[in-house]
Amino acid sequence: MYIPTIEDVKLAATRIAGIAVRTPLLRGDALDDAAGARVFVKAECLQRGGAFKIRGATNAIAALAPEVLARGVIAFSSGNHAIAVATAAKHFGVGATIVMPANAPRIKLDRTRAMGAEVVTYDREGESREEIGVRLSTERGGALIKPFDDPNVIAGQGTCGLEIGEEISPDIALVPASGGGLASGIALALPGARIVAVEPAGHDDIARTLAAGAIQRNQPGVRSICDGLMSEQMGEIPFAIARERFDEAVAVTDDEVLRAMKFAFLNLKIVLEPSGAATLAALLSGRVEVRGKSVALIASGGNVDPETFARALAI
Numbered sequence: 664m665y666i667p668t669i670e671d672v673k674l675a676a677t678r679i680a681g682i683a684v685r686t687p688l689l690r691g692d693a694l695d696d697a698a699g700a701r702v703f704v705k706a707e708c709l710q711r712g713g714a715f716k717i718r719g720a721t722n723a724i725a726a727l728a729p730e731v732l733a734r735g736v737i738a739f740s741s742g743n744h745a746i747a748v749a750t751a752a753k754h755f756g757v758g759a760t761i762v763m764p765a766n767a768p769r770i771k772l773d774r775t776r777a778m779g780a781e782v783v784t785y786d787r788e789g790e791s792r793e794e795i796g797v798r799l800s801t802e803r804g805g806a807l808i809k810p811f812d813d814p815n816v817i818a819g820q821g822t823c824g825l826e827i828g829e830e831i832s833p834d835i836a837l838v839p840a841s842g843g844g845l846a847s848g849i850a851l852a853l854p855g856a857r858i859v860a861v862e863p864a865g866h867d868d869i870a871r872t873l874a875a876g877a878i879q880r881n882q883p884g885v886r887s888i889c890d891g892l893m894s895e896q897m898g899e900i901p902f903a904i905a906r907e908r909f910d911e912a913v914a915v916t917d918d919e920v921l922r923a924m925k926f927a928f929l930n931l932k933i934v935l936e937p938s939g940a941a942t943l944a945a946l947l948s949g950r951v952e953v954r955g956k957s958v959a960l961i962a963s964g965g966n967v968d969p970e971t972f973a974r975a976l977a978i
Contacts, residue, residue, distance in 0.1 A: 666903050667814040672821035672852050675722040679819060682754055683717045685826055686710050688959075693930040698946050699954040703831055705823060708933055708965030712774070714891075715823055715845060715963050716747035716810075722819030723808050724751045732757055735805040739763070739792035741890050742771030743938075743964050744810040749780035760805060762795045768890060768936075768968045788884065811844030812898030820845040823961065824852030833959035837861055837942040837951065840869050840912065841892040843901025845963065850908035856959065860905070860912040861945045863887035863920075868896050869905070870912035878902050888917045888971065891938030891964060913951060919944040924975035927962065936967035 689704040707715040724736060735758035738748040745761040752759035761775055765784040776782055785795055800807040809816060823845070827833065833856045840846040840860035850858045860869045866887055871879040880896045887893060897905065915923075920937045923944035927935045935943070942960045945951055 664900060664903070665814045666900060667818045667821070667851060669851050669854070671814065671818035672825055672848065675718070675815070675818040676822045676825055678725040679718055679721045679822060682711070682721045682751065683822070684711055688827065688830055689931050689933070691930050698958065700956045700958050702946065702958045702960055703827070703833065704931060704943075704960050704962050705827055706933055707823060707961060707963050708935055708939055712743070712746045712750050713964055713966040714743035714747065714939070715820060715961070716743040717750055718822050719816035719819035719844060719848070720744065720747035720808060721751040721754070723813055723815040724748070724755055726815045727806055731806050735759060735803065736808050737796055737800045737803065737805040738808045738810070739796040740810050741893060742767050743891055743966060745775040745780070745782070746771060746778065746966070748808050749775045749778035752780065753778050758805070760799055760803065762792050762799065768966065770966055770968050774966065811842030811894070812900050814900060817844050817848045817851070817900060819848070821848030821852040824849035827959050828853050831957060831959065834956040835859060835951065835953055836959040836961070837945055838961045839892055839938055839941045839963045841894040841897070843869065843897040843905055845961065846909065847901040847904035849961065850904055853959070857910045858908055859945070859951050860909055861941045862912060862914050863889045863892050863941070864914040864916045866893060867912065867914045869909070870914065872897060872902065873905065873909055873912055876906065888937040889920060889941055891936065892941060913945050915941050915944040915948060915950065918978070919948045921975040921978045923947055924972065925978055928976065933962065934965045934967060934972065935962055936964050937971065939964035
């Protein structure tokens with residue numbers, strides 16, 4: 664099992680240049696006042712495809728040998744990784760087949776298809792996306808681009824942290840986490856920051872994993888509006904990084920996430936999907952002690968259905 668390093672993150676930055684965009688660090692007086700800290704919001708909601716995932720997908724596809732790339736790519740995803748793989752595959756001129764939950768947000772299904780990918784849906788409750796992805800990869804010969812348990816994906820996600828580190832030296836980094844690809848990549852890129860993983864309430868496997876020292880699984884059937892943070896467990900490679908670098912993991916409720924989405928819209932003028940607002944929810948609800956600190960907060964995505972966004976604004 665290869666564990667990526669900061670050198671892999673730097674290499675990834677050269678591979679994705681011109682495909683992924685450099686997103687801004689946003690500031691807001693209302694946010695600083697609410698947190699009692701200097702808060703810098705990394706607005707990955709403004710990233711190509713609406714989320715950070717284009718970073719890892721592009722790096723992983725760019726790393727494939729030409730003869731492998733020519734056979735196309737396969738991925739499984741609840742949404743943002745799907746959009747990212749479809750976008751990167753289109754850039755490289757190869758086909759993409761994406762396994763997605765039948766009940767994934769419509770905006771994510773539509774955007775994945777709009778990028779030219781074939782979408783294969785499955786029942787989130789009764790079928791395994793990993794098994795379907797492996798089967799399709801075997802049948803079609805396409806390379807399987809995993810959403811988080813892949814060193815090239817992790818290194819690509821780490822470029823988000825690399826950009827942060829070129830502008831500020833945060834004391835704390837709040838990162839949404841499920842499979843752990845983004846959070847472990849950020850940890851590689853920001854070695855001096857305290858890394859706090861944020862996950863949905865009731866889906867707190869990372870907190871339990873850190874406490875147990877071994878990967879823990881989530882109970883089946885637990886749901887959250889944070890559809891992008893619903894992996895059954897974190898990956899083996901992210902865990903190898905997390906046990907050395909994650910300082911803690913905290914959980915946020917759906918209501919806290921909805922309030923954070925509204926706060927981001929009113930005070931930062933950005934649209935966040937629930938998963939992308941989880942870190943802001945953790946900050947505003949006081950889940951993490953940040954007073955007097957410099958905080959990097961990853962707003963990971965903005966691909967939200969209009970109905971969910973309207974619900975947030977009405978809260």
